[in-house]
Amino acid sequence: MKLTRTTPRSRRPRLVALASALAAGLALTLTGAAAAQAAPAAGTDYVALGDSYSSGVGSGDYDSASGSCDRSPHAYPALWAAAHAPATFTSLACSGALTGDVTGKQLTPLTSATDLVSITVGGNDAGFSDVMTTCVLKSQATCLSGIATANAFVDNTLPGRLDTVYADIRAKAPNAHVVVVGYPRFYELNGSCVVGLSEAERSAINSAADHLNSVTAKRAADHGFTFADVTQAFTGHEICSSGTAWLHSVNLLDLGESYHPTAAGQSGGYLPVFTAAAS
Template sequence: MRTARPLRLLLGFLVATTVALLGSVPAQAAESAAGASAYAESTYAENYVALGDSYASGVGAGSYDSASGDCKRSNNAYPVLWKNAHAPASFSFTACSGARTGDVINNQLGPLNSGTSLVSISIGGNDAGFADAMTTCVLQGESACINRINQARTYIEGTLPGRLDAAYNAITARAPNAQVVVLGYPRMYKLNGGCIFGISERSRAAINGASDLLSDVTAKRAADHGFAYGDVRPTFSGHEICSDSEWLHSVTFPIGDSYHPTAAGQSGGYYPVFNALA
């Protein structure tokens, strides 16, 4: 997509120059210029690599690629939805359930090279210990939940920025010409929603607050690296747990799907945000 723009600009310049010199442009010449520009746009295709954790691999969305094993890469995940819609020249899907920033650096960057034109990544939640925090909140009550969430907040503010920097630097080093799109995380709960049972409202608010902090820190690090950031909180608004139209699993079976987007969350929450930026 980016390589087509210089050609369009050049064609536009040539047309404008012809107008200035001759006073008019024959219809056939104008149509030829427009056709060449459209051809350049249509024949350019991305070389796309999708990195990240379970929110990128599509845990909770079903229809998993059996070859992906424990990484649980879903055919309903937003990277696959984008690939199906845009038919990039190449597509590599290395996102993996449970991944942290170090796993991205050590295990997921193999497909990246100077020809990579588009990279997506969702990462940071596992570094911050959100899975453990959610387990604590569900099993150990409000006091333990708040304490564990506060630990996560301390990590997000103090340690996570450096971990994100390391992952983002590694991506840039291997794919210096790529547009990188960083996707954040949704809020888990609709406060004062329809949930009668489960964790307390104070615990839900604390979880949402930590999720907001994670999103804000991630957005800042992405911006400082020149990456695009996709905030999915607006698209998930009204679709959190305890809403009337949930796009996130609460505690469910299999247990690993808990607190992950459903197929609707991937298609309605993540995909449009990524598609607008890619």
Template sequence: MRVPRLLAFSAGTAAMVGATLLTSGTAHAAGQNYVALGDSYSAGVGAGSYDSSSGSCSRSTKAYPQLWANANGPSSFSFVACSGATTDTVTSGQLGALNSSTTLASITVGGNDAGFANVMQTCVLNSDSTCLTAVNNAKTYAQNTLPGKLDTLYGSMRSKAPSAKFVVLGYPHLYYMNGGICIGLSNTKRTALNSAADALDSTISAASSRAGFTFSDVRPIFNTHELCSGDDWLNSVTIPIGNSYHPTALGQSSGYLPGFKNGVAAFK
């Protein structure tokens, strides 16, 4: 910003002010030790541009954790989210990235515990009634079994990183239901699948609150950008099949990244 001449700042004073502002901003960003945990939604499956060194975890350079780290330059960044992760495999394979120096961590987890991939396959290949049964079974699991598993995981996360701020992100609705053209699943199946996301997010939100973590709901951000909206931020059935029903690169940058930023801002 140009300093008006009427303020009569000397060149030296202006330089000192500018240097102070720059240093304080850099110090704030550099003070973060960020760890990104979770499943395929955090790894960035569906966004492309995968890091070959991540193997079957399929971590993408276009995933929201990497985008945030690129923009903010934290002092350290550990990206350990992995495709297919559950609460158990996060506990056994990812928590080593957390320690007493961790100041910020993010996670998406729970969808694989509830068998959401299998539910999607059932709904794509079978009748409405078979789909509804699969969805209801997943919702029952999300409401009755998942809370305890999340409580255990979140407690372990807090023990590993007692000073960290934890942001837990939810899952979007998959389908836009208010108009639009949608070829494939019936309205009955699409409505049921959205209700499964609601059940999952409700459970995750409640567990986050019990743990003292911040829950960031991405459903409002993805609203009007679900499948069948005409401006989709999610992959439909694709090849490779593992990308199906995951955020695209735009879903990561315009959906999950703002959701994570909202969660971080809640701590301020």
């Protein structure tokens, strides 16, 4: 016969009470931890700046009040704000914005109370939109020449312009955590595309994006800002990839959306990278 050890009746109420107390304490601890994690976002004053990659061009449902800036609720800043409910959220990101547009038109909301700033900028200064149009419509030689010109600009002129933008942001928002967000590579090389640009052009375009990110990351670091690199997040989702592309290919009916993230690219690529960098 198997003997079973039982707890004396006199001790059972004490054990039950102790277990209840431990459970309540654990619940309070977990609740407190969750509140601690949620508190920074709940009290955050967040301002989004920059160009079309921050305004959400390519993701659709543009706010008519934003006019030609084409700000979308599917852009990563709006998605982050919807998920974290910051105290305030303002986006002045605008399609086509140059570094001078940021300093001249977008910095008004920044104050010493601003806690978080995000920005993508630099691609338009380097003329990548025109380069991509050239590569689609003209010869390989003309395309590669345009990319070389853009790379030279990134080396020689863009660093100074980024320094100006970043210094102005820090001056107006001295206490903010500033996240500088980069650009994706556009193409999966040797991928599924059988027409369009040559592999040499696609490779040169990818290298130019990497170069732009590298220079931008260095300038961001020198100003004490965080650089958020999205290239790995987009791996397997570039144009010509076997998976679902998170970037629009060339759209002759709406060239403005070409080479911009889709709504899935904003939510699946940009948002998680920014969320990690913003924490």
